[in-house]
Amino acid sequence: MKSPVSYQFGVNNRSFNPFDLNEKNAKRLERLLKMKDAELITMICKHYISNFIPDPVKNENEYWIISCFPSTDHSPVRVSIWFPEVFNITPARSYFGHTDDLQCMVFVHKDYFNAAALHKAERKVKGLHFRPGYRFVTGIDKQLAAFMPLRSYFSFAEKENIFESIRTHNYELTLKGRTPFKKGHNYEFVRYLFR
8 A cells, every 4th residue: 555645754874963861851751761661662652652753863853752651641651742642551440441451542534444444453452452542632623533452453553554544644744843842851751762
């Protein structure tokens, strides 16, 4: 399938800009790295940022943020573009679940699915369920939330239509402009992921 997105995704080869260490962010990263699923969480975050945030290093100061244990909901990880979250890792009980097991929430673009494709994806990816009614008011009408156990993320993201649907959703959000919430960005976490 030809990508409808007109630019290259992925981390470029530029070196990182120097930055001052933020002690609060460093402590949040430290807390994340002490979790039993820390290695899997960092692999997932690196994959998501590399593949689904357009040119993430170049645009790190423009329109996306990643946070560890944000003060608003204490999710281990949350990624936002413009202002709404587009990806998170949080206990299932926080979103439609009943356990403390970690799950991922990822937004996809509905144009890539019909009812049969949604049903097929839910059958093939363990624990996956879509929530059509769950969405932030972003102005993207074709937004669909997908929830899955942490260990199902890679089997979910490897499907071509899902991969492209995440990229397209995120691209549409970037068109809304610069994020007003850069102070929430955990630069320390990004540097850790791409060290």
